[in-house]
Amino acid sequence: MTDSSPSAAPPAPPAPPVDADPRAHHYGVFYSLAEGPADDVAIVVGNCQAESLRQMLEGPGLATIRIPAVHELTASDLPYLRYWLSRAAVLVSQPVRTDYHGMPLGTAQLAALLPAGGRVLRVPVIRVAGLYPTHAIVRPPSDTSLVPPVVEYHDLRVLIEAAIRREGGAVPAAGVAARLDTRTVHTIADESLDQLRRREAANETVVLSDLFERPSFDQMRTLNHPGNPVWSAAATRVRAALGLPEHVVDPGRPLLDRVHAPREAAVIEAFGLDASPTDHWVVDGASVSTDEVRAAHLAWYAEHPDAVDAGLARHAGALATLGLR
Structure with a gap:
């Protein structure tokens, strides 16, 4: 998915936050606290489900960046988000309304920050009540x-x-x-x-x-908390839509497992x-x-x-x- 055509030098990353707390270190690459991938970056945006999908997407042809859930993003996070989107080959996003939480976090707004040739793929918010009808x-x-x-x-x-x-x-x-x-x-x-x-x-x-x-x-x-079989299938379909080879990821633990x-x-x-x-x-x-x-x-x-x-x-x-x- 790498574009070999000449392009301008990538922008410099924002400076890391001063006195970074454990949360910032958890998202270290996003906050410039650790070195990230050079090419074919994918940004996955959405609620808590987005991080599960991101983990299952990681693999040949696609490097992902762990970012906070969209409802946790603050104004101080926007420079980091803009930077990574400016380098992203792919934005995978749940539908997010324009000016979500009073910030330019809508899917269309984020897609406008992608470089030329950047692709957008939307995934649904998974919420099904059949197993829990009350x-x-x-x-x-x-x-x-x-x-x-x-x-x-x-x-x-x-x-x-x-x-x-x-x-x-x-x-x-x-x-x-x-x-x-x-x-x-x-x-x-x-x-x-x-x-x-x-x-x-x-x-x-x-x-x-x-x-x-x-x-x-x-x-x-x-x-609204899918297990690993759902995320494995979802990642397979997203990668297929992007023309990437199928692969299987074992995250080593059950995802979204805190509440049953x-x-x-x-x-x-x-x-x-x-x-x-x-x-x-x-x-x-x-x-x-x-x-x-x-x-x-x-x-x-x-x-x-x-x-x-x-x-x-x-x-x-x-x-x-x-x-x-």
Whole structure:
């Protein structure tokens, strides 16, 4: 992929940050704290999923640079980002809206910083609910960076319980029950997959939705944390789209492995999975009961009622399917 035509000398890298902290050293090449590759640099931009894809992409014909997730970038990071984009042969990006977080971080804005001949390849944000049909992502309008404690995923049963309690209603001691059967699971899974297909088409991304037509727990640890098999397949498709040879990367560890969601019996039955139901989360290797998460989230909802309202509106369809509204 190297362009052998004459070109201007590459720009000098920005100076390293003064008194670099451990985070800066973690991204050492990005922050000019370590020497990076000379040619065929690829920059992978997106949320926490981008780093997993980057690791699997690294290989013949393509050297990658580890950079912070897009939601972690600050104004002081922009000179480093501009420098690496000016040297990049490829930008692989999840769709990022223009002026994201008030900075020029939109996919089109970043693509404009590539050198002549630089290529852009879009990949979807992977979010599929089939294996975790009661779970959702909700952003409080008052502060979209806020997430509930313990685990950042909202259980729609607990969300409804918070709404009932706020209205003075009675809730069983065991909490609110959802209508969870194989039909419900498939309905939510099909709608979630259709949403992913629509995002892929709208943003002209590499297609990954077909990977989840018969999902497994190896693929998804939570509704938006894919496992290694997904990243291996995604990297193969990205490299194929770029005309690069296929290769296999073993990162030596499970990727995006910090949180594992509980597994419902109805989900296991619906997809014929060889697994057992669980009634707990796994966070950093430790078991956390659903009761503990429920209590922490109910307390958080009491402090952030707009999160409840946002969740009821955003996930009205799933709530109806689950018999919760």
